[in-house]
Amino acid sequence: MRKIGASEKLAILQEIENGQLGVMAVAKKYGLTKTTLAKWRRRYEVYGYEGGEIRTHNNRHSPELKLQAVQDYLSGQYSQYEIIYKYKIASTTQLKN
Incomplete structure (x- = not known):
């Protein structure tokens, strides 16, 4: 494609x-x-x-950013989509991982 x-x-x-x-x-x-x-x-x-724009490389996220994203999700205050846009994470699958 x-x-x-x-x-x-x-x-x-x-x-x-x-x-x-x-x-x-x-x-x-x-x-x-x-x-x-x-x-x-x-x-x-x-x-x-x-x-x-097409992404030409993978973003590397710091352990601190990953932890904050997971904590935000577990708090129940944000949806998965709100979190991936807030932290510029590529997808909900990446967030789950």
């Missing part, structure tokens, strides 16, 4: 926002899942244009 750049992701999301197509129609048109589209939307909301 080819990588989709930030500008193309934004254009795809704008098709939904402008009411041109629904989420399912856009997902089918581009061979994506609803989950992928939702993830892109959340990243743009949190990080702006930068959120749509």
